[in-house]
Amino acid sequence: MTRLLIVTDAWHPQTNGVVTTWRHVVDQLPGFGVEPIVIHPGDFHTIAMPGYREIRLATDPWRLAGLAECAYADAVHIVTEGPLGMAARRWCKRTKRAFSTSVHTKFPEYVADRSPLPPSVGYAFLRWFHRPSTTVLAMSPSHAIELRNQGLHRPAVWLGGVDTDTFRPAPRTPRNRPRLLYVGRVAVEKNLAAFLHLNIDADKVVVGDGPHRAELQSRFPDAHWLGYQYGDALAAQYAEADVLVFPSRTDTYGLVMLEANASGTPVAAYPVTGPKDLVRSGRNGCLNEDLTQAIRGALKVSPADCRAFAMTRNWQASTAELLEKISISAADQTVRDDAA
Numbered sequence: 001m002t003r004l005l006i007v008t009d010a011w012h013p014q015t016n017g018v019v020t021t022w023r024h025v026v027d028q029l030p031g032f033g034v035e036p037i038v039i040h041p042g043d044f045h046t047i048a049m050p051g052y053r054e055i056r057l058a059t060d061p062w063r064l065a066g067l068a069e070c071a072y073a074d075a076v077h078i079v080t081e082g083p084l085g086m087a088a089r090r091w092c093k094r095t096k097r098a099f100s101t102s103v104h105t106k107f108p109e110y111v112a113d114r115s116p117l118p119p120s121v122g123y124a125f126l127r128w129f130h131r132p133s134t135t136v137l138a139m140s141p142s143h144a145i146e147l148r149n150q151g152l153h154r155p156a157v158w159l160g161g162v163d164t165d166t167f168r169p170a171p172r173t174p175r176n177r178p179r180l181l182y183v184g185r186v187a188v189e190k191n192l193a194a195f196l197h198l199n200i201d202a203d204k205v206v207v208g209d210g211p212h213r214a215e216l217q218s219r220f221p222d223a224h225w226l227g228y229q230y231g232d233a234l235a236a237q238y239a240e241a242d243v244l245v246f247p248s249r250t251d252t253y254g255l256v257m258l259e260a261n262a263s264g265t266p267v268a269a270y271p272v273t274g275p276k277d278l279v280r281s282g283r284n285g286c287l288n289e290d291l292t293q294a295i296r297g298a299l300k301v302s303p304a305d306c307r308a309f310a311m312t313r314n315w316q317a318s319t320a321e322l323l324e325k326i327s328i329s330a331a332d333q334t335v336r337d338d339a340a
Contacts, residue, residue, distance in 0.1 A: 002033065002034060002035060002074055003034070003035045003037060003071065003072060003073045003074050003075075004029065004034050004035070004036050004037070004073060004074065004075050004076075004077065004326075005037050005039065005068060005071045005073035005075070005076045005077070006022065006025075006026070006036055006037065006038045006039070006077050006079060007038075007039045007040075007064070007068075007076070007077070007078045007079065007080075007084050007085060007087075007088035008022060008038065008039070008040050008078075008079035008080050008084065008085075009040075009041060009057070009058070009079070009080040009081075009082030009083060009084045009085055010022075010040075010055075010079065010080055010082075010104075011038070011040035011041055011042060012040075012042075013054075014054055014055060014056075015054070015185075015208075015209075015228055015230075016184075016185060017104070017160075017253065017254070017255040017256070018079065018080070018104045018105070020255055021104075021160050021255060022038075022079060024161065024163065024315045024318075024319075025315070025318070025319050025322060026038060027315075028315050028316055028318075028319035029319060029323075031316070031319075032319065032320065032323055034323065037071045037073060039064060039067050039068065039071075039084060039088070040084070041056045041057070041058050041084065043063075043067060044058035044059070044060050044061065044063060044064075044084070045058070045059045045060050046058055046059060047059055051114065051211055052187070052210070052211050053211075054209075054210070057082065057083055058082075058083045058084050058087075059083075061083040061084055061086065061087035062087065064084060064087040064088060064091060065087070065091045065094075068088065068091050075098075075099075075100070075326060075327075076088065076092055076097060076098070076099040076100070077099065077100045077101070077102070077326055078092075078099055078100070078101045078102075078133075079101075079102055079104070080104070081107060081125070081126070081129050085101075085129070086129075089129065089132065092132070093132060098134050099132070099133060099134070100133055100134055100135040100136070100137065100325070100326040101129070101130050101133040101135075101136050101137070102136070102137035102138075102139075102158070103126065103130070103136060103137070103138055103139075103143070103147060103152075103155070103252065104139060104252060104253075105251075105252060106189075106250045106251070106252060106273075107122055107125075107126065108120075108121070108122020108123045108125075108126065109122070109189065109250045110189050110250065113188050113189050114188070123150045123151070126147075126150070126152065127150070127151045127152060130152055133154070134154075135154060135156050135325055135326055136152055136154050136155045136156065137155070137156055137157075137158040137322075137325060137326075138155040138156065138157055138158070138252070139157075139158065139159070139160060139252045139253035140157065140159070140252055140253050140273065140274060140277035140278075141157050141277055142273040142274075142276055142277050143155075143252040143253070143273050143274070143277075144156070144157050146273060156325050158318075158321055158322055158325055159313065159318060159321065160253060160255055160258070160313070160318055161258075161313050161314050161315035161316075161317065161318035161319075162255070162258035162259055162261075162262050162310050162313050162314065162315070163259070163262070163315065164262045164310055164311055164314060166231065166232075166235050167235050167238055167239075167259045167260075167262035167263045167310075168235070168239070168262060168263060168264075168307075169239055169263055169264030169303055169307055170236070170239035170240070170263075172239070172240055172242070173240065175203075177201050177202050177203065178202045178203070178242040178243060178295075178299060179202065179203045179205060179240060179241050179242050179243075180195075180200075180202045180203065180204050180205065180241065180242065180243050180245050180268075180295065181205045181207065181237060181238065181240075181241035181243070181244050181245065181260070181265070182195055182204070182205070182206045182207065182208070182244070182245055182246075182247070183207045183208055183234070183237070183238070183244065183256045183259070183260075184207075184208045184248070184256055185208055185209070185210040186206065186208050186209055186210035186211070186212050186213040186216060187210040187211055187212055188211075188212055189248065189250050190210075190247065190248045190251075191247045191248050191249055191250075192206070192212070192216060192247060193216060193219075193220075194247040194291060195245045195247040195291065196216060196219075196220040196223055198291060198292055198295075199292075200292055200295065202242075202295075203224065204220075204222070204223040204224065205223070205224045205226065205237065205241065206223055206224065206225050206226065207226050207227070207228070207229050207234065207237050208227070208228060209227050209228050213225070234259075235263065238259055238260050238262075238263035238265055239263040239264065239265070241260070241263075241265050242265070242299060243265065243266055243267070243268050243285075243295055243298045243299060244256065244257065244260035244265050244266070244267045244268070244285075245267075245268050245269070245291070245294075245295060246267055246268065246269040246270075246274075246275055247269070247270070247291060248269075248272075248274065249270055249272045250273075251273070251274040251275075252273060252274055253274050253277070253278070254269075254274040254275060254278060257269070257274075257275065257278050257279065257285070258278065258310055258313055260306070261284045261285075261306040261307065261309050261310040262306075262307060262310035262311075263306075263307075264303030264304070264306050264307045265303065265306060266284055266285040266286070266298040266299070266301035266303075266306050267279050267284065267285030267286075267298060268285060268286055268288075268291065268294035268295040268297070268298040269285065269287055269291075269294060270287065270288070270289060270291065270294070271287040271288070271289065275287055280309070281297065282297070282300075282301065283301065283305050283309060284301065284305060284306045284309040284310075285297075285298045285301060285306070286298040286300075286301065
């Protein structure tokens, strides 16, 4: 395989774990002799997603077929189930090309949080969308189990990596109480209010933005609301924090947890999909159904142990694993006949 076509509805300037993951993969691929060709919303006319303006949706996804034909790719990977992902799936089926896919979010739960549709409807869509895929990548072992339980029969675990050069420990400012950090989207599915509601003697810092920021910032003005941070500025926030608090119950992975660990910062989270695959209580953080107790446990964890854990995960190894998993689909260039 020398040319890999990657189709994604999530790309720069969006800020989220999906974009971060695939931008690092794209940077790594040439080192493996693979040329990445990315088709993304910036190649199309777009409109803002209702209720989530930073997400742009392609309004002319039918143009994808022409772009895909010109890519002359040896393999195709579809990252998302949005308009471009749907168009790529349709093109692959029409041209009888094999393709792999990945599931990065708990899409059915997110839809249920924002609409009257129950998760069962979303999972029916996921089963339909991923049925023709030769390999469905899940970002954690526990999420792979959940997908199998929902009827997706071929999920393969692909673990992401972390940039241990950008995210690294630094001396913390002396202070009288801990600094608790949240990094991520400010959206309903992130359960951020569970962190902000905590009655704990600590400074709470929120790095990120999203559709619920105005409401939450008005309810919790004592927290420090910093908006999005990037590069060295983001790395400094991780390194300065005493604990990264990860209140989400619906994430499939949680790249920010690895970024915090690389910075020597432990994680406090619920024992749910995502955190339970990345956090080893007492080693790089603490899991507890009582988030306050999770924070207290995380404060006892050694920064050196957190850094050591993160050093076992890097983007080169993650990209090598990705290529190993999707090479299965590259070897079989026809879509399964029974796939709808």
